[in-house]
Amino acid sequence: MIKIKYENVVKQFPGSDHLAVDNLNMEVHEGEICILVGPSGCGKTTSMKMTNRIFEHTSGHIYIDGVDNRDINPIELRLGIGYVIQEIGLFPHMTIADNVATVLVEKKWPKNKIHQRVEEMLNLVGLDPEIYSKRRPSGLSGGQRQRVGVARALASDPPVMLMDEPFGAVDPITRARLQNEFLRLQEQMKKTIIFVTHDIDEAIKMGDRIAVMRYGQLVQYATPDDLLSMPANDFVSSLVGGNRSIKRLNLIKVEDIDLYRPPEVAEGDSKTKVVEAVAGDKLGVALVVDDRGKLVGTVTNTDLKRKGEYVKDIYAPAHDLVGPKSTLRDTLSIMLGYGEGYALAVDQEGKPRGAVSVDDIFSAVKDNE
Amino acid sequence: MNRRNLIWIIVSFLLSVATIFYFVNYPGGKMAARLLNFETITKAYQQHILMVFVASAAAIIVSVSLGILITRPFFSKWASIVDNIVNIAQTIPSLAILALFFTYLGRGFSTAIFALWLYALLPILRNTSAGIQNISPGIIESARGMGMSNLHILTRIELPLALPVIMGGIRTSVVITVGAAALASFIGAGGLGDLIVTGLSVSRNTLVVAGGILSALLAIFLDQVLDLIEDSLRIR
Numbered sequence: 001m002i003k004i005k006y007e008n009v010v011k012q013f014p015g016s017d018h019l020a021v022d023n024l025n026m027e028v029h030e031g032e033i034c035i036l037v038g039p040s041g042c043g044k045t046t047s048m049k050m051t052n053r054i055f056e057h058t059s060g061h062i063y064i065d066g067v068d069n070r071d072i073n074p075i076e077l078r079l080g081i082g083y084v085i086q087e088i089g090l091f092p093h094m095t096i097a098d099n100v101a102t103v104l105v106e107k108k109w110p111k112n113k114i115h116q117r118v119e120e121m122l123n124l125v126g127l128d129p130e131i132y133s134k135r136r137p138s139g140l141s142g143g144q145r146q147r148v149g150v151a152r153a154l155a156s157d158p159p160v161m162l163m164d165e166p167f168g169a170v171d172p173i174t175r176a177r178l179q180n181e182f183l184r185l186q187e188q189m190k191k192t193i194i195f196v197t198h199d200i201d202e203a204i205k206m207g208d209r210i211a212v213m214r215y216g217q218l219v220q221y222a223t224p225d226d227l228l229s230m231p232a233n234d235f236v237s238s239l240v241g242g243n244r245s246i247k248r249l250n251l252i253k254v255e256d257i258d259l260y261r262p263p264e265v266a267e268g269d270s271k272t273k274v275v276e277a278v279a280g281d282k283l284g285v286a287l288v289v290d291d292r293g294k295l296v297g298t299v300t301n302t303d304l305k306r307k308g309e310y311v312k313d314i315y316a317p318a319h320d321l322v323g324p325k326s327t328l329r330d331t332l333s334i335m336l337g338y339g340e341g342y343a344l345a346v347d348q349e350g351k352p353r354g355a356v357s358v359d360d361i362f363s364a365v366k367d368n369e
Numbered sequence: 370m371n372r373r374n375l376i377w378i379i380v381s382f383l384l385s386v387a388t389i390f391y392f393v394n395y396p397g398g399k400m401a402a403r404l405l406n407f408e409t410i411t412k413a414y415q416q417h418i419l420m421v422f423v424a425s426a427a428a429i430i431v432s433v434s435l436g437i438l439i440t441r442p443f444f445s446k447w448a449s450i451v452d453n454i455v456n457i458a459q460t461i462p463s464l465a466i467l468a469l470f471f472t473y474l475g476r477g478f479s480t481a482i483f484a485l486w487l488y489a490l491l492p493i494l495r496n497t498s499a500g501i502q503n504i505s506p507g508i509i510e511s512a513r514g515m516g517m518s519n520l521h522i523l524t525r526i527e528l529p530l531a532l533p534v535i536m537g538g539i540r541t542s543v544v545i546t547v548g549a550a551a552l553a554s555f556i557g558a559g560g561l562g563d564l565i566v567t568g569l570s571v572s573r574n575t576l577v578v579a580g581g582i583l584s585a586l587l588a589i590f591l592d593q594v595l596d597l598i599e600d601s602l603r604i605r
Binding site for chain 1: 508510511513517
């Protein structure tokens, strides 16, 4: 079903002689992430911001659920659309809880319901309300602020969300984690999302459909797969880059491939047991799990040289694990970063799911082509 | 709590008390003693503080409203004009302002209040508009994008965020007004300036020194109290 429709939309800013958005025609399907991507000044952010009338379009129509957005009072329109912008725009004078509650307060929810909802939202994005709700944005890391921004936009459960580089200002590892968490949420929420980015890798990873824009015009509107295999023109192919098979790694997630499972040992097991396990494994590694089944570390031949009677004395703590939503590209870069021939995957509870080796990545790309 | 502020507040208060006691006990002559007694000094303080308070309060009300008004999009054209007018008012020496209004409004308390009020406007107006304009546009845009009305953007976002800056303007303004109010004695409005003006006209140095020290200490005291308030409003 079509949720948002752009029909001959034109935007010319006052005093400017060129069109910021030049005759945009596009349909966004319900429950999909539509990515607007392109170089700066291509009109992607302007297109997004016309959707909730932060900018008013010069001509044309934008329909949401078949209703022209000019026929809706702008305040009402915006209250029904989640909004996350670049640098997040958290209110520095308000606590995290008050930030998340913003739209709920505007919608005049009763106090106790707001409180409950805020806690729910903070838990949803992985921030403990006990610790964070009374803090101010300055007391949070960049990644945590982005989470708050997402929680704030989701608080009133709007069916549509507009996101302008929501994961922009963080380091690549945090960004990958935020992206994965967001995709996991989206799987349950099924929001209709318009997502602006200039990062084609992010577009391929996050998008159900990608709209490539240039000079205010829509150049190509396609699924990530089609965009990679059938770029409409030279501009699109240069945007997606020469090494398309590497980009394709962004399309495949760890959960999509079969994983090899190395042997597991418990922290309390004896060293003799783990020597056998490591010797019998093709990657030469044994996974160490705690009493709740969570992956805490690994034992390889190097670790076996350490002194100690039990596994807990010798294992190396686990680092940089990949989750089910991690892409093979993230996985590969973790492998390269640590110089290992494999990366370990865990599920959402942190229980081991297996190991992804370089061979797995090769064969996954081959199958996908 | 800022220790430095607290120390200055206590020191300036104690020094004022000590100064009053010293000059009441050693007025330096019978003529000076007529003014240097607890009753007269208390009255001078009352007049001085009342002048500063009324002029500042009126300036805060007018300047903050004007500052809010000129930062609204539809008034932005007027911003520089208003700013210029108030800027020019500020360049006129305070004694000249008092003298000008004295000519038209006559002697007395209300003339002094009016002149001091005019003089106190600029720092508050400038800080109000700067405080609002300096808020990152992203913050305002995300508030608007989430469906906040213009009134809520002003009351829930702009004013709270600009408050520390506005408070800074109020502080500057109050300190200026304390100084200018000492001159109000020339047009018969009373205050601590009475000690100085009388002292000068009858050549009694103790009066001049006492008035000078007390009004200086009052300025330091109020400056530090307001600094303390400004500090507590700062967003961390």
